[in-house]
Amino acid sequence: MIKQSKLPGLLTLGTLLFFYLPIILLVINSFNASRTGGSWGGFTLKWYEQLFSAREIWHALRNTLVVAVIATAASTIIGTTAAIALHRYRGRLQNAHYFLVYTPLVVPEILLGISMLLFFVALKVNLGLTTVILAHITFCISYVAMAVLSRLQDFDVTIIEAARDLGANSWTTTWSILIPVIFPGIMAGALLAFTLSIDDFVISFFVAGPGSTTLPIHIYSMIKRGSMPLINALSTILLAITFLAILAYQIISRHNRPAED
Amino acid sequence: MTPTRRRFWGECSLTAPSMLWLLVFFLLPTLIILAIALKPADPSGGIADGWTWHTLFSLRNPNYPEIIFRTVWLSAVTTTITLAVAIPIAYYIARCKPWKRDLVLFLTIIPFWTSFLIRIFAWKAVLHPDGILKSILVFCHLASPGTLLLYRPEAVLLVMVYTELPFAILPLYAAAEKFDFSLIEAAMDLGAGRLRAFFSVFIPGIYNGLLSACLMVLIPSIGSYVIPDVVGGIGSQMIGNVIAQRTFVDRNLPAASALAAVLTLVMIIPLIYFLRIKKSADSGPTPAKEVV
Numbered sequence: 001m002i003k004q005s006k007l008p009g010l011l012t013l014g015t016l017l018f019f020y021l022p023i024i025l026l027v028i029n030s031f032n033a034s035r036t037g038g039s040w041g042g043f044t045l046k047w048y049e050q051l052f053s054a055r056e057i058w059h060a061l062r063n064t065l066v067v068a069v070i071a072t073a074a075s076t077i078i079g080t081t082a083a084i085a086l087h088r089y090r091g092r093l094q095n096a097h098y099f100l101v102y103t104p105l106v107v108p109e110i111l112l113g114i115s116m117l118l119f120f121v122a123l124k125v126n127l128g129l130t131t132v133i134l135a136h137i138t139f140c141i142s143y144v145a146m147a148v149l150s151r152l153q154d155f156d157v158t159i160i161e162a163a164r165d166l167g168a169n170s171w172t173t174t175w176s177i178l179i180p181v182i183f184p185g186i187m188a189g190a191l192l193a194f195t196l197s198i199d200d201f202v203i204s205f206f207v208a209g210p211g212s213t214t215l216p217i218h219i220y221s222m223i224k225r226g227s228m229p230l231i232n233a234l235s236t237i238l239l240a241i242t243f244l245a246i247l248a249y250q251i252i253s254r255h256n257r258p259a260e261d
Numbered sequence: 262m263t264p265t266r267r268r269f270w271g272e273c274s275l276t277a278p279s280m281l282w283l284l285v286f287f288l289l290p291t292l293i294i295l296a297i298a299l300k301p302a303d304p305s306g307g308i309a310d311g312w313t314w315h316t317l318f319s320l321r322n323p324n325y326p327e328i329i330f331r332t333v334w335l336s337a338v339t340t341t342i343t344l345a346v347a348i349p350i351a352y353y354i355a356r357c358k359p360w361k362r363d364l365v366l367f368l369t370i371i372p373f374w375t376s377f378l379i380r381i382f383a384w385k386a387v388l389h390p391d392g393i394l395k396s397i398l399v400f401c402h403l404a405s406p407g408t409l410l411l412y413r414p415e416a417v418l419l420v421m422v423y424t425e426l427p428f429a430i431l432p433l434y435a436a437a438e439k440f441d442f443s444l445i446e447a448a449m450d451l452g453a454g455r456l457r458a459f460f461s462v463f464i465p466g467i468y469n470g471l472l473s474a475c476l477m478v479l480i481p482s483i484g485s486y487v488i489p490d491v492v493g494g495i496g497s498q499m500i501g502n503v504i505a506q507r508t509f510v511d512r513n514l515p516a517a518s519a520l521a522a523v524l525t526l527v528m529i530i531p532l533i534y535f536l537r538i539k540k541s542a543d544s545g546p547t548p549a550k551e552v553v
Contacts, residue, residue: 005455007349008349008350008352008353008356009353009357011346011349011350011353012349012350012353012354012365015346015350015426016365016368016369018423019368019369019372019423019426019427020368021387022380022383022384022386022387022423023372023375023379023380023383025383025386025387025393026379026382026383026386029386039396077278078278078279078282079279081275081276081278081279082275082276082278082279082280084275085272085275085276085279088272088275089272089275089276093272093276094272094276096280097276097279097280100279100280100283100284100287100288101279101283103287104283104287106476106480106532107291107480107484107528108480108481108483108484108485108501108524108528109481109484109486110484110486110501110504110505110521110524111291111294111484111521111524111525111528112287114294114504114508114517114518114521115287115290115291115293115294115521116286116290117508117514118290118293118294118297118308118514118517118518119286119289119290119293121307121308121514122293122297122308134286135286137282137286138282138283138286138287141279141282141283145279170271195374199376199377201377201378201487202486202487206508216376216377216378219376219378219379219382220378220487223378223381223382223385223491224491228386228389231379231382232386235376235379235382235383238375238376238379239375239379242371242374242375242376243371245374246367246370246371246374250367
């Protein structure tokens with residue numbers, strides 16, 4: 001065995017520090033009584049207290065969750081049918097279909113945002129929560145479709161043929177074989193859609209109207225207006241939720257893995 | 262019904278929901294960008310009736326070539342730095358012990374799922390004039406108290422690399438994981454140096470992953486808007502900022518849409534190039550595959 005270079009390992013360690021130092025500082029500063037965060041002014045929970053009494057944040061959070069739940073449900077259904085169609089059929093229609101599903105993934109968010117804003121304005125649709133939901137469904141479809149498609153590519157189609165030969169109709173093969181087998185892919189796609197919807201700022205900012213402020217839009221206006229300690233506290237809470245969710249997801253998927261394979 | 266006809270209706274019913282949705286809410290709006298660039302602006306922020314070339318002439322704004330050049334330049338440098346850092350990391354993750362690999366991957370996935378705005382804000386706090394980095398630099402006599410770390414193109418570059426790195430590491434790792442590392446040992450047995458083996462065997466071996474990583478960093482960088490808006494100043498504006506300014510500040514939607522058409526043109530060249538090589542290189546380009 002040839003001795004390996006230490007350089008990639010050191011670079012990885014350095015990059016992980018680079019990833020986490022700003023985030024760790026932000027968490028520490030959320031408990032810092034000093035407003036600017038350049039020095040330590042003692043431990044405090046006052047920013048959290050101020051945060052919980054801010055009504056706009058709760059309103060924005062409610063909007064975010066409403067949008068995310070509806071967009072996830074709709075895009076999971078539409079994205080899954082898209083993936084099944086792309087997997088099952090070949091031809092010109094599916095080539096065009098693939099192009100339409102794939103392209104939104106590589107188009108910058110700002111172009112999706114401005115194009116949908118122009119579309120709604122041209123049709124004289126009032127901007128609000130509905131336009132945000134429509135926009136979120138649009139970009140989530142592609143992510144769900146790709147997640148389900150990657151699961152379908154490992155799927156053994158002969159199982160369906162075997163079931164057909166044994167007399168199962170297409171309804172039975174779909175609901176008793178296809179859906180259970182690709183279910184992890186559907187769940188992964190739904191999770192991805194939910195996270196992307198909760199996190200989306202750029203597209204929402206373009207198509208949101210008065211009263212449809214989502215949490216990222218609210219955080220953005222806080223960043224612009226400069227109430228830094230409050231954003232630190234809010235960010236710390238969101239980071240903790242994200243961290244716990246990923247940890248839970250990793251543990252669950254690890255438990256499931258040996259049973260699947 | 263004959264089996265062929267039934268198959269046809271099956272295909273239609275499975276394809277129709279996504280196809281129609283994306284035609285109406287993705288393709289049509291994208292085409293509308295071009296149409297609205299030829300419409301006059303309505304002073305109240307809407308779109309007026311009639312047609313005009315006026316908006317397209319406004320693209321001759323003397324500031325625009327500089328902004329377009331800066332957008333392309335910052336995106337290219339971001340992509341180069343990000344890939345240069347991400348390739349050795351992917352190599353390391355693919356080669357290290359399973360427990361270490363799981364830990365490093367887990368630590369790379371967390372920033373990936375963390376709110377984009379929060380990660381940018383964390384850097385704004387670090388680079389802030391009253392922030393910690395400035396205090397350290399001044400303490401070590403590496404910067405004078407008057408130095409401004411925020412609101413300059415270097416800050417934009419730093420934060421773009423920071424936010425894009427996980428998006429490059431994950432597809433590169435997915436490619437490196439499938440790479441047969443005994444090939445590197447074989448090359449070295451045959452007399453290649455360590456660097457030679459890395460560049461002539463490993464890099465071509467992960468070519469597909471390299472392409473998708475490049476695409477996943479370059480395209481969002483060209484469309485950047487939030488990062489230059491939060492940590493950049495007037496001297497680091499990108500096309501995305503000007504589009505947002507025309508939309509939200511000037512309330513001139515036709516001007517915004519003319520610029521969006523320019524952005525599409527700038528972006529479409531690398532996009533078509535990558536999709537063409539990708540299509541000939543593999544069958545299923547699925548960025549989401551590496552994510553989940």
